[in-house]
Amino acid sequence: MQLIDSDFLNELQEILEDEFCTLIRTYVKDTSARVDVLKGAIQNQDTTSVYEVAHSIKGASLNLGVTVLSELCLQVETAAREGDLTVAERLFDTINTKASETCRVLQESYLS
Numbered sequence: 090m091q092l093i094d095s096d097f098l099n100e101l102q103e104i105l106e107d108e109f110c111t112l113i114r115t116y117v118k119d120t121s122a123r124v125d126v127l128k129g130a131i132q133n134q135d136t137t138s139v140y141e142v143a144h145s146i147k148g149a150s151l152n153l154g155v156t157v158l159s160e161l162c163l164q165v166e167t168a169a170r171e172g173d174l175t176v177a178e179r180l181f182d183t184i185n186t187k188a189s190e191t192c193r194v195l196q197e198s199y200l201s
Contacts, residue, residue: 090157092191097154113199116153117192124188131177139177140169158187
């Protein structure tokens, strides 16, 4: 599975025009912050916060065609809703890595 659906993102860029760069900057900033919050929520065993943050990252990622990260967060969200944080604990490092890779690719491809 590709990290980002570039066809989807290119279409979005055409539709949003000047607002597109603002959207990318906001996604990069917010995603980095949310991943940090997710880490803290997992460490604190706060299933509600894990659910909410995973849901938020998933939704924002889906809106930009960030397929891999949205799928990972869907798995965490689903498990957290059922009160199970083992999935979040197991997937956090992958989520962190994929979020960093995604943000780097978005910045290099659309903001430079």
